[in-house]
Amino acid sequence: MIKGIGGEILWVDLDKSHIDKRPVDDETVYKYLLGAGLLSKVLYEKIPLGIDPLSSKNILGIATGLLTASMFPQASRHVIAGLSPLTDIWGESHAAGFWGPELKLAGYDAIFFTGASSDPVYLNIHDTEVDLLDAEPVWGRDVFETDDILRERHGKQCRVLSIGQAGENRVRFAAIMNDRDRASARSGLGAVMGSKRMKAVCVRGTGRIEVAQPKEYLRTMDRFYERMLANPFTPERAKYGTTNLVELMHNIGRLPSYNMREGVFDEYEDISGETITEEYLVKPRADWSCLQRCGRFTRVKDRPYKYIGGSPEFESQSSLGSRCGNRNVESVLFSHHLANQYGMDTISLGATISWAMEAWEEGLITEEDTGGLDLDWGNHEAIVKLVKMIAFREGFGDLLAEGSYRAAQKIGRGSEEFVMAVKKQEIAGQEPRAQKSMGLAAVTAARGADHLYAFPVLDEAGFDDEIKERFGKKYLPEMADRLDPTYKGIMVKECEDYMVMIESVGVCKYGTQIPPEFYYDDISEALRVHNGINLSPEELQEIGERIVNLNRMFNVERGVTRRDDNLPKRLTDVPSPRGPAKGQVVELEPMLDEYYRQRGWDPETGIPTEQTLKRLGLK
Amino acid sequence: MATVTVKFYAGIREAAGMRSKEFEAEDISGLLSSLREKFGDEFMDVLLDEETGELKRFYSCMVNGKRIELLDGYDTALEDGDRVAFFPPVGGG
Numbered sequence: 104m105i106k107g108i109g110g111e112i113l114w115v116d117l118d119k120s121h122i123d124k125r126p127v128d129d130e131t132v133y134k135y136l137l138g139a140g141l142l143s144k145v146l147y148e149k150i151p152l153g154i155d156p157l158s159s160k161n162i163l164g165i166a167t168g169l170l171t172a173s174m175f176p177q178a179s180r181h182v183i184a185g186l187s188p189l190t191d192i193w194g195e196s197h198a199a200g201f202w203g204p205e206l207k208l209a210g211y212d213a214i215f216f217t218g219a220s221s222d223p224v225y226l227n228i229h230d231t232e233v234d235l236l237d238a239e240p241v242w243g244r245d246v247f248e249t250d251d252i253l254r255e256r257h258g259k260q261c262r263v264l265s266i267g268q269a270g271e272n273r274v275r276f277a278a279i280m281n282d283r284d285r286a287s288a289r290s291g292l293g294a295v296m297g298s299k300r301m302k303a304v305c306v307r308g309t310g311r312i313e314v315a316q317p318k319e320y321l322r323t324m325d326r327f328y329e330r331m332l333a334n335p336f337t338p339e340r341a342k343y344g345t346t347n348l349v350e351l352m353h354n355i356g357r358l359p360s361y362n363m364r365e366g367v368f369d370e371y372e373d374i375s376g377e378t379i380t381e382e383y384l385v386k387p388r389a390d391w392s393c394l395q396r397c398g399r400f401t402r403v404k405d406r407p408y409k410y411i412g413g414s415p416e417f418e419s420q421s422s423l424g425s426r427c428g429n430r431n432v433e434s435v436l437f438s439h440h441l442a443n444q445y446g447m448d449t450i451s452l453g454a455t456i457s458w459a460m461e462a463w464e465e466g467l468i469t470e471e472d473t474g475g476l477d478l479d480w481g482n483h484e485a486i487v488k489l490v491k492m493i494a495f496r497e498g499f500g501d502l503l504a505e506g507s508y509r510a511a512q513k514i515g516r517g518s519e520e521f522v523m524a525v526k527k528q529e530i531a532g533q534e535p536r537a538q539k540s541m542g543l544a545a546v547t548a549a550r551g552a553d554h555l556y557a558f559p560v561l562d563e564a565g566f567d568d569e570i571k572e573r574f575g576k577k578y579l580p581e582m583a584d585r586l587d588p589t590y591k592g593i594m595v596k597e598c599e600d601y602m603v604m605i606e607s608v609g610v611c612k613y614g615t616q617i618p619p620e621f622y623y624d625d626i627s628e629a630l631r632v633h634n635g636i637n638l639s640p641e642e643l644q645e646i647g648e649r650i651v652n653l654n655r656m657f658n659v660e661r662g663v664t665r666r667d668d669n670l671p672k673r674l675t676d677v678p679s680p681r682g683p684a685k686g687q688v689v690e691l692e693p694m695l696d697e698y699y700r701q702r703g704w705d706p707e708t709g710i711p712t713e714q715t716l717k718r719l720g721l722k
Numbered sequence: 723m724a725t726v727t728v729k730f731y732a733g734i735r736e737a738a739g740m741r742s743k744e745f746e747a748e749d750i751s752g753l754l755s756s757l758r759e760k761f762g763d764e765f766m767d768v769l770l771d772e773e774t775g776e777l778k779r780f781y782s783c784m785v786n787g788k789r790i791e792l793l794d795g796y797d798t799a800l801e802d803g804d805r806v807a808f809f810p811p812v813g814g815g
């Protein structure tokens with residue numbers, strides 16, 4: 104009997120307004136864990152081929168991990184997955200907060216939504232009571248209003264996960280928000296939720312979680328806390344969150360600017376972590392059991408960008424700031440705040456706007472297209488206007504709501520060349536010519552361009568000791584050198600296996616990957632004392648590998664091959680024009696060859712071989 | 723001697739009381755000595771590990787965006803116009 108879990112899975116049939124509770128199956132847990140692993144398995148089996156992601160045939164899954172709600176440092180996560188309306192392949196997104204732990208305390212490890220409701224509904228969970236309710240009072244409302252209304256109605260201690268207007272309007276990069284400003288942002292799963300007319304999941308859990316070995320658990324967690332607190336990253340993360348990555352990225356040439364034409368931004372200090380911390384920070388905020396405290400609570404005091412709320416993090420500073428040539432920090436903060444309010448992925452949002460700005464500069468988009476809006480680089484007023492126009496699909500915003508890939512297909516005129524996406528999803532704030540591993544990670548990630556599926560940060564700013572420990576001395580110095588493509592296939596493969604496993608146990612990447620404080624052996628120990636599960640570090644690694652291969656097969660069955668594992672020409676063929684990565688391109692092909700070899704995938708097609716699938720028990 | 727621009731970030735900037743300054747130095751070791759001269763021991767305590775005398779764990783020093791560990795370490799020679807940056811632990815995405 105597995106401990107430390109809720110124990111049940113909710114199947115919500117929106118066609119029939121029927122809710123089914125099914126027990127967690129132990130065998131699945133031993134093969135896939137929970138969280139990302141569980142969703143990968145169930146959705147691989149159940150989502151039909153050839154469907155429109157925004158049709159009622161799509162299935163949306165939400166799951167917590169085996170350690171979610173435990174005392175493991177940063178055990179705050181839940182995962183959401185389905186067929187992505189942005190990429191038409193595997194869609195997955197994660198968020199921290201308190202919603203996931205609350206769901207587990209109510210007794211549930213996952214929820215699957217099938218079908219679509221004819222009228223807007225929301226799910227209300229209060230321990231064993233689970234009801235689909237009329238969403239009329241919250242439909243059309245933004246994320247913050249929805250949170251206020253549902254907590255007013257069901258109790259202040261409830262935790263709310265919802266979509267905003269962007270999800271209702273099926274913006275292809277709509278997010279699913281929780282705890283007001285935590286976003287499961289990538290893959291556009293908010294639009295899937297909107298297409299199901301499913302507005303929110305309001306949860307109150309007052310149950311207990313039974314731990315396998317209480318005494319040992321407390322001792323182990325105590326030790327983990329000490330380690331996390333002693334890590335030199337901890338005070339820095341609490342102080343700056345991720346905001347001062349702007350300074351680091353500019354210095355290493357990895358800060359995308361002007362639609363990723365460059366990797367430096369001369370005005371970076373204006374949008375830096377130091378500026379935000381000194382002038383706008385109200386306080387840091389932490390999620391469940393978090394010692395890293397990367398969350399921010401900020402305020403702009405004066406109009407026109409006045410607000411108070413949770414934001415920002417590095418990705419938004421880069422996408423809505425440097426990537427759009429925008430040095431007006433208050434507009435960056437405010438547009439992030441608006442994106443949270445309407446429920447949108449700030450990465451795709453800023454990247455899509457910056458695509459339009461470059462096409463505008465090139466004369467490929469004109470006032471006729473934009474309805475009179477001037478899209479000069481750095482026009483912060485236009486950026487802020489567009490955030491709302493996209494969420495509500497107004498005017499030119501309706502086109503951008505499709506994401507840069509589809510927008511460029513529609514506009515044509517050569518604007519396709521400026522789409523900085525992989526498999527239709529916009530590349531995040533990592534200029535890969537300045538960090539080759541990030542280029543590879545963006546093309547191999549299951550959900551299209553993505554930095555988090557592998558999160559290969561070991562070569563970023565000095566983890567030589569960890570590289571030695573995880574891989575061996577012989578890989579140094581090449582593996583630790585951001586600009587050297589050597590061994591990056593090995594590194595990205597290892598990081599992917601580890602990160603999907605981490606997303607299946609429900610702990611944050613901060614603490615497990617950066618800083619790399621906890622590793623397989625620690626997770627193995629935590630699962631033993633918390634869940635009573637005995638899985639060795641090697642077995643956990645194999646589970647990670649199994650999940651990655653299953654995600655790949657999900658995509659292969661939808662037509663993905665090596666041809667799709669590709670970067671925009673700008674990044675592979677055009678040398679970085681200036682800054683620390685000047686002259687660099689991403690040497691993608693040799694890295695991919697190495698990666699496929701490591702994975703046991705056919706190097707010609709990029710498809711897992713029979714032998715690999717058999718070894719992982721997938722055949 | 724080369725004239726280089728040194729940039730300080732986060733807690734290191736607070737300890738230095740400035741964002742950046744020009745220094746003359748031949749290599750990183752020489753630069754560290756100049757920093758001690760200019761800012762005193764308290765500043766160096768923020769930057770260096772007492773026992774090893776080298777940068778603290780996860781602190782980084784970069785010359786033109788490259789970590790000194792991937793160059794010649796503390797012997798990395800400096801040239802006129804080089805940009806040297808000191809960072810406390812920071813990373814991610």
Ligand code: SF4
Nearest residue numbers: 199390393395397611
């Ligand atoms: S490090 Fe940040 S994202 Fe992770 S749990 Fe803590 S506050 Fe949340």
